[in-house]
Amino acid sequence: MTILKxxxxxxxxxxxxxxxxxQAISTDSLIADISRLSDYSLIEKMLQSLxxxxxxxxxxxxxxxxxxxxxxxxxxxxxxxxxxxxxxxxSPEVLRRVNEKTGxxxxxxxxxxxxxxxxxxxxxxxVKNRKPFWKVDxxxx
Amino acid sequence: xxxxxxxxxGAGASGAAVSWRLAVGGAKVACLEQGGWVAPDSAPSxxxxxxxxxxxxxxxxxxxxxxxWDYPIDASDTPIQPSLYNAVGGSTIHWGAHFPRMKPSxxxxxxxxGVARDWPISYFDLAEYFEINDQMMGVSGLAGDPAYPPxxxxxxxxLPIGVGALRIAQAYERLGYHWWPVDAAIANGQKGARxxxxxxxxxxxGCPRGSRASVDLAYWPExxxxxxxxxxxxxxxxxxxxQNKVTGVEYKDRNGDTHTLKANNxxxxxxxxxxxxxxxxxxxxxxxxxxxNNSDQVGRNLMHHPTALVTGIFDEYVDGFKGPFAxxxxxxxxxxxxxxxxxxRGYQAQTIRSxxxxxxxxxxxxKPVSWGRNHHADFYRQFGKTASITVTTExxxxxxxxxxxxxxxxxxxxxxxxxxxxxxxxxQKLLEFGIQTNTKVLKEAGATEIITxxxxxxxGFHLLGTARMGDDPKDSVVAATGRTHDFDNLWIVxxxxxxxxxxxxxxxxxxxxxLRSADAxxxxxxxxxxxxxxxxxxxxxxx
Numbered sequence: 001m002t003i004l005k006x007x008x009x010x011x012x013x014x015x016x017x018x019x020x021x022x023q024a025i026s027t028d029s030l031i032a033d034i035s036r037l038s039d040y041s042l043i044e045k046m047l048q049s050l051x052x053x054x055x056x057x058x059x060x061x062x063x064x065x066x067x068x069x070x071x072x073x074x075x076x077x078x079x080x081x082x083x084x085x086x087x088x089x090x091s092p093e094v095l096r097r098v099n100e101k102t103g104x105x106x107x108x109x110x111x112x113x114x115x116x117x118x119x120x121x122x123x124x125x126x127v128k129n130r131k132p133f134w135k136v137d138x139x140x141x
Numbered sequence: 142x143x144x145x146x147x148x149x150x151g152a153g154a155s156g157a158a159v160s161w162r163l164a165v166g167g168a169k170v171a172c173l174e175q176g177g178w179v180a181p182d183s184a185p186s187x188x189x190x191x192x193x194x195x196x197x198x199x200x201x202x203x204x205x206x207x208x209x210w211d212y213p214i215d216a217s218d219t220p221i222q223p224s225l226y227n228a229v230g231g232s233t234i235h236w237g238a239h240f241p242r243m244k245p246s247x248x249x250x251x252x253x254x255g256v257a258r259d260w261p262i263s264y265f266d267l268a269e270y271f272e273i274n275d276q277m278m279g280v281s282g283l284a285g286d287p288a289y290p291p292x293x294x295x296x297x298x299x300l301p302i303g304v305g306a307l308r309i310a311q312a313y314e315r316l317g318y319h320w321w322p323v324d325a326a327i328a329n330g331q332k333g334a335r336x337x338x339x340x341x342x343x344x345x346x347g348c349p350r351g352s353r354a355s356v357d358l359a360y361w362p363e364x365x366x367x368x369x370x371x372x373x374x375x376x377x378x379x380x381x382x383x384q385n386k387v388t389g390v391e392y393k394d395r396n397g398d399t400h401t402l403k404a405n406n407x408x409x410x411x412x413x414x415x416x417x418x419x420x421x422x423x424x425x426x427x428x429x430x431x432x433x434n435n436s437d438q439v440g441r442n443l444m445h446h447p448t449a450l451v452t453g454i455f456d457e458y459v460d461g462f463k464g465p466f467a468x469x470x471x472x473x474x475x476x477x478x479x480x481x482x483x484x485x486r487g488y489q490a491q492t493i494r495s496x497x498x499x500x501x502x503x504x505x506x507x508k509p510v511s512w513g514r515n516h517h518a519d520f521y522r523q524f525g526k527t528a529s530i531t532v533t534t535e536x537x538x539x540x541x542x543x544x545x546x547x548x549x550x551x552x553x554x555x556x557x558x559x560x561x562x563x564x565x566x567x568x569q570k571l572l573e574f575g576i577q578t579n580t581k582v583l584k585e586a587g588a589t590e591i592i593t594x595x596x597x598x599x600x601g602f603h604l605l606g607t608a609r610m611g612d613d614p615k616d617s618v619v620a621a622t623g624r625t626h627d628f629d630n631l632w633i634v635x636x637x638x639x640x641x642x643x644x645x646x647x648x649x650x651x652x653x654x655x656l657r658s659a660d661a662x663x664x665x666x667x668x669x670x671x672x673x674x675x676x677x678x679x680x681x682x683x684x
Contacts, residue, residue: 090189134287134677135477
């Protein structure tokens with residue numbers, strides 16, 4: 001569990017007011033989510049390939065070890081990373097920070113939807129004067 | 142139940158269309174669907190976890206989604222994973238509703254380009270049926286596109302294209318390339334009980350307003366009102382036959398109990414995987430290699446549309462998460478063969494919007510955002526600032542690309558389908574060319590960085606060719622009407638009948654074919670073809 005927690009810190013570290021993945025995600029929920037789709041023992045095997053002192057490593061060497069993991073266990077790493085991103089970007093705290101930085105509304109897309117400018121047909125200039133170019137059997141194009 | 146004239150298998154895009162046309166025409170129709178009804182207001186776009194749903198419970202891949210209505214698909218031998226949905230409405234429950242028609246040249250690739258084979262019908266044979274289908278589905282768009290023969294005025298004006306597509310449209314204009322607002326099966330205004338689109342974005346998660354057409358809303362209520370009977374959660378195990386006639390089907394209900402249903406005709410509408418699987422599962426002593434398979438073509442010639450994605454990152458926000466994700470503008474500048482390019486046929490460029498936070502991070506249209514110290518910077522460099530163009534390429538029929546039966550079985554004990562598929566050299570070249578040309582377009586549009594995905598592995602949403610149409614019973618499964626060569630009361634109306642794939646979304650063409658096929662089943666005179674030459678000359682004169 002410590003190794004997984006530290007791996008989460010490396011994958012998405014805390015910075016600039018953003019939570020780290022380790023802060024935003026419950027490892028129990030993460031493991032449960034992965035286990036629904038995959039054999040979590042394969043992820044555990046990948047985690048066991050990290051050095052025993054991984055949790056004490058500085059950022060740079062820790063990233064190097066995670067890169068090795070990514071190369072040696074590409075499928076398992078992809079499953080884990082995707083699950084981490086899913087959990088992280090569903091966190092209300094994380095989305096609140098995205099909202100602060102960009103103005104993105106946290107509400108679900110429905111029922112409000114979005115307002116957009118109607119299509120402006122005057123944009124069609126050259127193409128509107130183009131001869132038809134759908135190809136026909138008789139070589140008319 | 143009265144004697145059934147037509148027993149339809151599958152209640153998706155083609156099954157709904159054919160059932161409606163048959164029922165309105167006075168036939169006694171029953172349809173068996175392995176899924177159930179999906180309430181529009183169950184769409185996850187109403188919930189905070191909507192992006193998670195796209196990755197999990199509403200994932201387009203049934204092997205990930207694992208809904209109880211789904212069957213597993215062995216996709217271990219293909220680089221393109223299947224995307225489909227099993228429910229009343231089929232895959233239209235979770236589609237993007239981009240609604241182009243195949244083009245006249247798509248039906249004539251042998252004559253024009255010397256490759257594959259021509260269809261036994263033409264665009265012009267389907268022209269009137271396209272119009273009927275458009276009215277049923279509800280289409281927003283703009284008539285007058287020079288890339289197509291004339292179409293009727295669209296029911297609704299084009300949907301808003303958004304800031305990203307606006308940039309790209311202006312780039313197309315400067316480059317002198319074709320572009321046009323898409324035909325979308327999305328109501329840009331009230332259509333009966335269906336409300337106009339409010340640009341929420343994730344059409345693929347379902348549409349609680351009913352703006353985006355799905356055939357559970359667009360066809361089934363009228364089909365049922367006309368007398369069609371729809372039996373849900375009924376999984377057809379095999380089509381039964383005796384000598385040279387099919388006699389009906391065997392199916393299992395939601396409790397696993399087996400039933401037999403007799404019918405005068407059976408109509409298959411289970412998509413390019415499901416229909417081929419069912420024909421193969423229906424092998425018997427008279428048809429040891431599968432039903433309607435004297436030609437050995439059932440399951441062969443599986444075609445998708447190999448797809449690349451080219452994404453531009455802009456310096457400012459283009460708010461791509463606003464608006465229906467799959468529909469804005471498209472270009473067919475490079476659709477036709479130019480032999481100087483070193484390949485045949487071409488591609489359609491479809492501008493799509495972008496993702497919410499999770500989709501951006503996990504690389505929905507690009508690649509996953511980097512992990513590690515650069516994660517946050519990489520995320521904000523992309524989020525809300527991207528627009529993407531899909532390169533949708535033509536896929537040539539290849540008999541070795543196919544659907545067969547796996548040794549594994551589903552929860553009801555039937556062997557699951559196995560896909561064997563390779564992207565051929567022609568499509569590889571097309572993808573590379575499409576990436577080059579669209580990189581140019583996006584740079585012209587002002588993108589400061591381009592990210593490309595050379596082959597989208599999840600793009601197995603078009604399932605075509607596995608029971609192909611043709612005049613010769615020796616090398617095709619169905620005739621031009623959809624009637625199988627081997628059984629005169631067995632019909633196929635889904636994308637499996639496609640002879641070639643074109644380079645664009647097939648649903649409109651699938652449905653037009655199903656409507657035409659229904660007329661043939663009813664013994665009606667088929668609607669007359671459009672006069673090709675007159676149509677062309679009329680367009681030229683109008684300029």
